[in-house]
Amino acid sequence: MGSKRGYFGEYGGRFVPETLMPALEELERAFLKAKNDRNFIADFESLLKDYVGRPTPLYFAKRFTEYLGGAKIYLKREDLAHTGAHKINNALGQALLAKKLMKKERIIAETGAGQHGVATATGAALTGLKCDIYMGTEDIRRQALNVFRMNLLGARVLPVDTGSKTLKDAINEALRDWTTNVRTTHYVLGTVFGPHPYPMLVRFFQSIIGREARQQIFKKEGRLPSLLIACVGGGSNSIGLFSGFLKDREVKMIGVEAGGKGIESGLHAARFAGGAKGIFQGCLSYVLENEDGNILQTHSVSAGLDYASVGPEHAYLKETGRVQYTYATDDEALQAFELLSKFEGIIPALESAHAIAEAIKIAPKMSKDSIIIINLSGRGDKDVQEVARIKAEDSSIRSE
């Protein structure tokens, strides 16, 4: 880690309007307090157990392993967590922080596909906080079901009609709201991104994934895995898993970004393959930008990976070589989505399907006694309709 506060090597930092600084300083103080507050940690862990349903299983995917014919494949089943993805770990942690340590009345969040919005609305319902979720109008159109879920949970969904009308614009609006209402409101950022202390705060709440997985693999196999694979949007599920194994030098790690329609096409969200260093939405990291420093539009079949930048700790882990980064295209992710459904009876989220796609490429080349753990970060129910639409489009193209 870097010597400067809030930095991972040269990445991270705090690049925000002055209006937000007092809020970030307050949050940092609350976070440091929470980490050492036994009551807070006990409350959080008890909710993870009884409300979220942790620990989530580490499941040996036997038929999928046999089909690929190489390394043994384990799935860390974050899809079985309450609300259907790892997002709940962080949303609940921050809701608790807002309620208990910062005494706020209201939480706000951004959401792209709606998973983090649903998780935050759930955290708000559980703790009795008011909740507003910012969502781009383009995403509202694509994810009507999640909008309804958030409303059911008592949250208001506030449409954002500026810029590209998607996730990054929702973050801009949430930051503006926070600036105005900082005295009463906490902003629940959904991933290991943004200004310090968010990358460390979200990592703290997601690190439960890696801690559990490490214990579970020792119990089942009596040894460390050879390889970890996780998808990387902002990067919270991958940091959650990787953080438990960073000190185990023999464990290799691969982060999988969204290759969209291919890097050459320009329609992707592979920041490491197609981006450069930049300062965006609060931190220095890798960004998809043009030479003039403006932020590019991104594309992915999976809304959760469809974002122009990536958590600063990932930039650092790439630079040090500790983690390798690659990408899977839309097509590869869709094939993986179907394959896992057929062989294991588990429909993965399209985000997680990117990690599965990498395993499909790499597992057959590995020996049968090697072990892969894939973070199955979410379940695919939310994606079924979209996949059906894409398949219908494809078959109509083929029949023409």
Next chain:
Amino acid sequence: MTKKGFTVRKKFEQIKNKGRRAFIPYIMAGDPDLEETAKRLKILEQAGADIIELGVPFTDPLADGPTIQRAAERALNSGTTLRKILNFLADFKDKINVPIVLMTYLNPVFCYGIERFFKDAQKANIGGIIFPDLTVEESQPYRYFAKKYGVDIIFLVAPTSTPERVKKIIKASTGFVYYVSITGITGSSLKLDKTFENHIDFVKSFGKPVCIGFGVSNPEEAGCVSKYADGVIVGSAIVKVFYETPDKAFEFIKSLREAI
């Protein structure tokens, strides 16, 4: 003979000697294109601007409201970039006598190269720089090159800034200190609120010029805000009048000038 550059701090000395307050209008460069920007800069000068704040368009202007964000979109649509703005100002510098302060988000400058940017800013006779997303804590390399190339660097202070932060910000700022509003607080609500008055007085107590940008939308508010400060910055209202009723822009801007 004074040192070359640093035209913003020099301008404030003149204004102070005359016992006046500064009027600092803002427009977005390239809204809707740079030819129009050239005309608008002259209009602002003729209407009595002391300093002009010129925005650099950015795709994700998170410190700005919708009026300026839409102006940035118009500027980006006409292909306006930081590089083009610097070239434009290098050509335009002899045609205007008002110091120009560039307001730009960090990423365009970061991608351009920090030193190269300040070097070219000096060539274009740019008086000062405001980075809305640069905190004092992260500012070291930017301040270093600003000083080296004779450009003032202006930091923002907010009503929520703690006394410790105010001190750091004032120490880092050269030229003037930009007292920025938070949403929901406009020029008209300012006169009602004693807390903000006290805070502004505290910021002023260090002796550096303080200019206020508080969502001023008309001459009455401009007059009210000017009582508390060494200068008044007017952004959205001017961007709006140029966009909606350009024929009335000159008169409107002149009336703001007269109210301050």
